[in-house]
Amino acid sequence: MKRTLLGFALGAALISGQAQAAQHTQWKFTPSVTFDALCLAGVMADDPFYVPYYQKQHDELGAKLTPQARAAFKAITARSKAEGDIASAWLALTFSAAEADTLPELIAAAEHPAAMKARLQASRFWDDTAWARFEALRPDILTVLRWYRDIDFPAYWRADAEGPVKAALAEIAPKLEQTDVMPLVEQVLGRRLDSGEIQVVAARYCRPHGIRVTGDRFLTDPTYPKDRVLSIVGGTSVHEMLHPPFDSKDPRVLAAIAVARADPFVQARFQGHNASFGYNTIEGLFDEDSTQALDQVINERIGFAFKGGDAGERWRAADDGLHVMAAAIYVLMKQEKFLESGQDYVTFLDRMVREGRLAPGKIEALVPAAVRAGPRP
Missing domain, CATH: 1.20.920 (Histone Acetyltransferase; Chain A)
Known part of the structure; x- marks a missing residue:
């Protein structure tokens, strides 16, 4: 983008494993x-x-x-x-x-x-x-x-959008500069991102979505209430930078998608869900649920977790309880200490499928009870 409102470097130590060569995060915020x-x-x-x-x-x-x-x-x-x-x-x-x-x-x-x-x-x-x-x-x-x-x-x-967006960006910038997103994102993806810079397109009219676009860019609205804006903008930055978290043609990923397609609990939530939520193919839903599980573990580590870090509440409330696969993968990640392992996501996913930990008929038992019960009326 040509008109950059804010740009600043964020310092943090590199972490072990594949992230040793990771880039330090540069942030840019641009109204559009x-x-x-x-x-x-x-x-x-x-x-x-x-x-x-x-x-x-x-x-x-x-x-x-x-x-x-x-x-x-x-x-x-x-x-x-x-x-x-x-x-x-x-x-x-x-x-x-x-x-x-x-x-x-x-x-x-x-x-x-x-x-x-x-x-x-x-x-x-x-x-x-x-x-x-x-x-x-x-x-x-x-x-x-x-x-x-x-x-x-x-x-x-x-008249309607630019002023509130700029004011919101000035408020959250000092808080975001305390974090470094890139090393953990690159570790779980197992690859370098296009650059060391995250470009946040501060879009006033994109609610309720965060939107991934080309380059290391995404759209989010920074004008949410102050008690939620940091987790939304920071959390969305992690979420959107993870998209897509794998090569959709990778045989290991296809095997995991086949688990979601064959699991009755996943299908019960998927079939007939509100199309306005998106995720209207099982492949698209698996991409989103993988990304949500990944962003949850990363955001818990760096302090941007949605719903105050209550993962069960997040998936109970989101999209009428659609994202049960995310909840199951997240539980496996916590059990296996995924972030500490240094593994990338596809390697971890493949191991869970090969070991039978992620298999048709086993998803419901992994999902927290609050999420299994579905959204409140």
Whole structure:
């Protein structure tokens, strides 16, 4: 990103094992009008899952919607959801390859997407189906982006979002500088990240999601209440830097996914879950649950754990109790002292499957009782 608000180095000692060569974390925080525009896709499509998070923006911007723009937002959101994606997250990931810092640059990237496509293809996030969707929806996407231009969305964003985001970033920066995320993340991934820098795109309109995009970047909202913002921004930084935590074509990973597919307890939670949560394939759910288990053990170590470190409460409350595989993997990690072992995640996962610790029919017994009971009514 060209407009960097804050950048600072965080010092910490290197840890043992594979992390001995790990990088020290550099943090950069950047407000972004372009990512915020993309993140409003579900809100402007009147999706009842998103509107409650941004009722004010829905009403104010909705009053300016043309029939064509409204129909385009709905088409983008419906097609994304039908194909198992979250529209805002998919748009943000796709356009992150454009490096567009202004609305005119975003429009130009949609009008002439060859360079964006090439950069996306060169990343680990390339997906043939997702790009086919982009091409099919490109007229609707251009309708939406040109509508943003016509209503001067950047002026609205400056008045509504930029000030609170900058104030929130100034508040949390001194606290984040006490931690070093990169060594533990690289240890569990078993590889170096693209750089030693984490770029936090401070998106005011991305709730309730954290969104991974190309490079060592992710989106999160820093304006949550003060008693929760550090765990949300810090915890999300760890979570999103872990995505994806493995090569999805690795035979060891495929064997573990087969466990989730064959386990009746996992399937009982997966089948029929609210599609707005995302994770609408078992592969996508396993990716997310692996990442959640990993971020929980790391965040407990460095002080960013969600729900005050109560892992059971986290997974009882999240997404209607969907993430039972995360809870099971987390329990195995704690039993096996995973972080202390120096193993990377795929090696650990493979060992759990080969030893029969992670097997169909054994997941429910690993899951804490509160999570097994499901969310409160």
